[in-house]
Amino acid sequence: xINKSIEESIVLSIFDLANQLKKIGDDVxxxxxxxxxxxxxxxxxxGNPNLPFFKREKHVKDLMASELAESLNVSRANIxxxxxxxxEKKLIKQFEDxxxxxxxxxxxxxxxIALIDKTQPSRLGVIHFLTEGFSTEQKQTFLTFxxxxxxxxxxxxxxxxxxxxxx
Amino acid sequence: xINKSIEESIVLSIFDLANQLKKIGDDVxxxxxxxxxxxxxxxxxxGNPNLPFFKREKHVKDLMASELAESLNVSRANIxxxxxxxxEKKLIKQFEDxxxxxxxxxxxxxxxIALIDKTQPSRLGVIHFLTEGFSTEQKQTFLTFxxxxxxxxxxxxxxxxxxxxxx
DNA sequence: TTAAATAGTTAATAATGTTAACTATTTTTA
DNA sequence: TAAAAATAGTTAACATTATTAACTATTTAA
Numbered sequence: 063x064i065n066k067s068i069e070e071s072i073v074l075s076i077f078d079l080a081n082q083l084k085k086i087g088d089d090v091x092x093x094x095x096x097x098x099x100x101x102x103x104x105x106x107x108x109g110n111p112n113l114p115f116f117k118r119e120k121h122v123k124d125l126m127a128s129e130l131a132e133s134l135n136v137s138r139a140n141i142x143x144x145x146x147x148x149x150e151k152k153l154i155k156q157f158e159d160x161x162x163x164x165x166x167x168x169x170x171x172x173x174x175i176a177l178i179d180k181t182q183p184s185r186l187g188v189i190h191f192l193t194e195g196f197s198t199e200q201k202q203t204f205l206t207f208x209x210x211x212x213x214x215x216x217x218x219x220x221x222x223x224x225x226x227x228x229x
Numbered sequence: 230x231i232n233k234s235i236e237e238s239i240v241l242s243i244f245d246l247a248n249q250l251k252k253i254g255d256d257v258x259x260x261x262x263x264x265x266x267x268x269x270x271x272x273x274x275x276g277n278p279n280l281p282f283f284k285r286e287k288h289v290k291d292l293m294a295s296e297l298a299e300s301l302n303v304s305r306a307n308i309x310x311x312x313x314x315x316x317e318k319k320l321i322k323q324f325e326d327x328x329x330x331x332x333x334x335x336x337x338x339x340x341x342i343a344l345i346d347k348t349q350p351s352r353l354g355v356i357h358f359l360t361e362g363f364s365t366e367q368k369q370t371f372l373t374f375x376x377x378x379x380x381x382x383x384x385x386x387x388x389x390x391x392x393x394x395x396x
Numbered sequence: 397t398t399a400a401a402t403a404g405t406t407a408a409t410a411a412t413g414t415t416a417a418c419t420a421t422t423t424t425t426a
Numbered sequence: 427t428a429a430a431a432a433t434a435g436t437t438a439a440c441a442t443t444a445t446t447a448a449c450t451a452t453t454t455a456a
Binding site for chain 1: 231232233234235236237238239240241242243244245246247248249250251252253256257260261275276277278279280281282284301302347348349350351353354355356357358359360362363365367368369370371372374375376377378379381382383385388389392393395396
């Protein structure tokens with residue numbers, strides 16, 4: 063018999079909620095001819111300060127494909143494909159780094175910026191609808207909780223893996 | 230210029246965290262020859278009371294494929310495929326419903342139960358490691374937050390869709 | 397100056413998912 | 427009660443998203 067547990071409920075709910083949000087995203091971004099993943103790349107290139115990636119480390123230069131791979135937690139090869147789609151759609155542009163000839167920097171085109179601007183009100187509308195009814199303190203507690211979990215997952219990889227040795 | 234916002238940070242963090250957790254799950258369940266999706270079906274069939282699906286509605290009978298599709302938010306066709314894999318591995322069994330001949334009920338085999346039992350300590354270990362350091366009140370507030378968001382997404386579909394008309 | 401690391405790409409492939417069309421059965425409704 | 431609609435599951439064809447491995451080019455470190 064499996065017991066009720068707040069902790070397990072939280073983790074399973076996070077999973078469920080992210081899943082639902084992704085579905086909604088897929089629906090919305092389909093309207094502008096994008097997938098959620100493609101749109102997420104645009105959001106990164108827009109420099110959105112609310113992305114966990116930008117909270118973990120500051121970025122002054124335009125992003126590279128490998129940084130997107132790190133943030134989205136997928137392979138570089140996968141990012142290459144996604145970027146090719148966005149380049150074809152002329153939503154982003156790619157240019158060589160002046161200092162390091164291995165690197166290619168990515169930037170939104172005017173068309174890309176316009177698209178981000180267009181989808182912003184709808185996105186923020188949903189976000190505020192979902193989070194309304196909670197105090198700023200409560201919201202800050204949730205955010206801290208999420209960020210601490212994330213930090214443990216990233217920085218205490220060894221500890222996480224030690225649990226898996228039980229299997 | 231995009232502003233910092235707790236609300237947007239929360240939503241983007243939930244996305245990020247779920248993504249990381251899924252990657253970890255993929256790693257772990259690979260060890261026992263499963264994908265995260267396949268394992269999630271086993272978790273449903275184990276009747277785990279911490280699954281959001283079981284909190285939303287009570288289930289006395291064994292689950293059907295269509296109910297799994299609803300809970301995982303995927304098509305029935307997709308569930309058919311996943312179930313076939315689990316049937317081949319002899320982790321679950323399928324039997325006809327006595328009352329309604331359209332329905333097929335699913336249940337864990339002894340092998341399936343053994344596998345769930347085997348992975349449980351590792352899974353709970355990670356979950357407790359991630360959530361330690363927060364008070365029960367904080368954790369309860371956080372769970373309530375997640376459940377309210379979920380409930381809005383499910384029950385106020387029209388409202389959510391109205392935001393998308395802005396695009 | 398050689399070896400290792402980093403950045404990106406390509407090719408082959410796996411998994412995960414979709415929709416549409418179909419059968420069988422049950423429920424609704426006219 | 428007969429016809430229509432809904433539900434459950436499957437199959438086939440296909441799209442997307444992802445992976446790894448092998449490769450080139452370049453930079454950094456030993």
